[in-house]
Amino acid sequence: MQAKSLLLAGGALLVATTGVQASGFQVGLSGQKNVGMGGTGTGLYLDQAAQFYNPGAFVFVAYNSVQGGLNMAVPRISFRGDGGGPQETLQNKNVFPFNGYAGYSISDKFKVGVGVYTPFGSELHYAQGWTGRYTLTDINLRSVFGQLTASYAITPKLGIGAGLVVLALGDVDLQRDIPIQGQNGAVAHAQLTGKAEHKVGYNVGIMFKPSDKFSIGASYRSAIDARISSGDVTVSNVPGSVASSFTAKNFSATLPLPAVYSLGVGVRPTEQLTLALDANLVGWSRYQSLDFTYSGGVLGGSTSSSSVRNYKDALALRLGGQYKVSDKFTVRAGGFYDFSCVRDGYVTPETPDAERVGLTAGFTYQVSEHFGIDGSFLFEDFAKRSQSQADLLANGTTDRVAGTYKTVISVPGIGVHYKF
């Protein structure tokens, strides 16, 4: 009888909200010395990481070396739902952003380098059965970028440079529960995994240093669209009677990674002391929505889903300094203030973004003429951020969870460099 099929006429509603994905997930850990100085670097020429921060300054790094750094990001996110209930947290899992560079001066005027770094990424695993389980349970977004750089000193005071940037590796793993429960009590679950296509971008920079006491730089890093054209859809615990609404095999999605405009100055009032000031403008406004297209079937009875992001461009202000205590030992400190790219009422669990303050410290111990160790520590304190269900209704963003987020992140890091 046809009337029976009416029973599930509303089935499309079941997963009208496949809005799981990521952003606001810039990782500012692309050079260990820079990390210790509040993430400054556009107006500096500290080491081979200048390829990332300002390829125009790279030529002024007057030595050849290889360097590598590894960080351990320890996120601590607390959440309390709008409707009360206990505080919820993450299953604590640490992530390890890294960076590595080599730079070689062909002449006083010309320098080339290679680099590898992880400027975007996010890994969060919310506690089992948490309030927002139907919006997101797990995200693991990883990216590795490679860069080839050339930098040229037009005069001893003016350098320019450019890098060819490649999204070498990118993968995503998104999971959430589906609000359908079987008679055995099991809640359905969806997992989307995929690898990003290789994409090419660039960065360019310029530095002007009228004296050894002062330098000013500007750089630009292009946007890259991370595209997953054929990711895998895996569902589990879907009751047999509704399995026909969850047949999708593959998905495609595009995640826009923003352009970054940077301006920075460096000041060296004495031989020992360096001070730096940076401003970054991150072009998050191109991230307006997260759209998935499903193939090989449907997910939640639909062949696509769209979730509003409506990000805005975000500014970060950075301040840092280093003091050379002795020939072997240098200490660093810094801080920054990051404005949030996520508007009020648009916060998603994959990026519980908020305005944040960072405090950093670092050191270099030059073990020998060739070999040195760079240590850094970063502590980020996010502003507590709340959104009510009424906010979500008003914005049409009810595919996320109402409540209050509070995040702190600690990131110890260690690097080594070898000069030759």
Added chain:
Amino acid sequence: MTTFSLLAARAARPALALLGLSVGLAGCQADIDAPSASPGPLDFTSYVAVGNSLTAGYSDGGLYNEAQATSYPALLAQQFGATGKGPASFVQPAFSAGKKDGSGYIQLRTVNGALAPTQPTAANNYLGELLAATGNKLLSGENQLEAYSGTQPDNLGVPGISVLSSVSALTGGQAPYGLLNPFYERLLTQAERPAKDYVTYIGQKTPTFFTCWMGNNDVLAYATAGGVVSLLNPFGGLTDTTRFGSGYRAILGTISKNGTVKGAVANIPAVANIPYFRTVTVAAVAAAFKAANAASPGVFIQTSSTATPVRLATSADLLTLTAQAVVATGAGSLPTNPLPNQYVLDADEQAAVLARTTQLNNIIAKTALRFKVPVVDMNTFFTSVGNTGVVANGVNNTTTFASGNIFSLDGVHPTPRGYALVANEWIRVINGYYGSTIQPVNPTNYRAVLFP
């Protein structure tokens, strides 16, 4: 400038870590203060819930332990408890463990490739449910249920009870409810059954706080029977306003000890909005008939009208959820085989139900004022839920049958998820009236319909 002092305090951590003392990292979890849960002037030491099936936690066409455990009074008691003002325990009349499925309940089964709500019957081995039927029948013909032997419960919800059937005098003592309703019968002793009416029964409690949600069955019994009143059932019609007013005042006066005990009451939702009347539509049935026979002119229904006892249904007529099984046999396809009257709530009957609901809600509002308690406007709440649904934690809950999450498989009573939303509406109104800050429950922690 507390922000700055916090930052200063935290600034110490990086320095420590640089010295290798990173042991402090795990302690960095920032806490978000819990919202206050204050009882205000209220005392929940003895919370008592008066009502019908909705209060009992009836779901999927039955009363069974699992659904009873998430009745809205049980959820309220749990949230009241979080204020520190009790109750230490909240007693519900559960069935014994070996008969935990009580009166039995409807489950979804896949039949011929389609989902079908299925009643437990002897033929399907009662779907494996552990029923509490004793094998005896009551005067009403209903199955007697295992007697409840504990202390008088705090959840006094009795499925099926109406205001009219709560006060024996309203029917001249001619319809002893303790002998008619198995859910009431099981709560009473042998001696009490012929004589003790519900208003007397609830008067035995001495609450410090109460909720009362009565009156639904004074319109619902008539509506769900398609406006057909069985001569055998003295409580199957639309209760008249005079007797409703008298009965409701007796109930509220009794449980509030004449307005000296604080509490809250809820009114009657609009019956025609429930999935019981919104799932099997005239248009869908007509389309099915047309698919089977291209010449089919539509759906023939029997009505109460003597002028046109059989006519073609229009979109203004509502068919009951139970009509589905009858339609499947071909009823309604021909004027000689119309869909029987009890499966149709026609436009006239809907108007009568709506008008009476409004009148009874006015009586509830007046009586609540008299006994100084707030009214939880469930009528407005369910109308709004029907129009827009309720989104919570990324999940859209609507009044759509089965997949909408709010209504259980009988199309009338909520799921545990639905009862959680109902509990939150009580909490919202109680907080607003008394200035308490009882915290709501998280609806997504409670299940909706389970699928095979």
